[in-house]
Amino acid sequence: MALSSFFGRRNNMWDAVADPLEAMVTLFDNAPATSFARDARAVASTSVDWKETPSEHVFKADLPGLRKEDVRVQIEDGRTLSISGQRQKEEVQKTDTWHRVERSSGSFMRKFRLPESADLDHITAKVDSGVLTVVVPKVEKKKKLEARRIEIGGGASSQPAAIAHEEKGEQNGAASTTPAHAPH
Structure with a gap:
């Protein structure tokens, strides 16, 4: 019962530990209305x-x-x-009287x-x-690129090198597609 009255209405005595910001707000709410307490409350109470x-x-x-x-x-x-x-x-104003x-x-x-x-x-x-x-x-997740083999052109053939796409099995140009195995 002493914990309940000290910490206010709580379901669990560890609630103040679980939410230190709430504990700080409660502390400042119960503090005297000093300038420091009001300024600290401004920081702590921004939900x-x-x-x-x-x-x-x-x-x-x-x-x-x-x-x-x-x-x-x-x-x-x-x-x-x-x-x-x-x-x-x-x-x-000097003529004002503040009650609260x-x-x-x-x-x-x-x-x-x-x-x-x-x-x-x-x-x-x-x-x-x-x-x-x-x-x-959120940025779109970048598609993970699969390992692929790049064919080397040149020699007797004058055709450019082709890129073999493992994931779609497509061929570019006349080069063959042979899957490459990426080292782990």
Whole structure:
């Protein structure tokens, strides 16, 4: 019972270990409303979903109240997708009395290592109703080339060399097709 009240409502005492980001958000949610806690919450509470389909990777980030000018999406270090931005603090007037400040402000950044199948040249991003959607298409898998023998032309014959395709059994020109065995 002590674990339940300390960690909040959890099904398992290891839930906080399984999701350290959630544990950090919970920690900052329960922290006093200091400027540091609000800024840290801005980083920790940027929720991102990553879904893979047969043709693409789709990232969705909840960014309520942000404009596209407040957000940066880029590729770093070759294959790392970086989503970052800035939530602006509300202007404070000396005549205002704040009773509660819960909305976070500050910088946020999330990074994701993309797989080899990601087509880095055709990434798109858009913001709609406070949700950033980043689509990373997959490159088509390259067909594994089969071993093939290339006939050598020349000598008495003036015909060009032909390429024998093992997989289709086709012949180019007058050369014969003899399968080659690739060393392992």
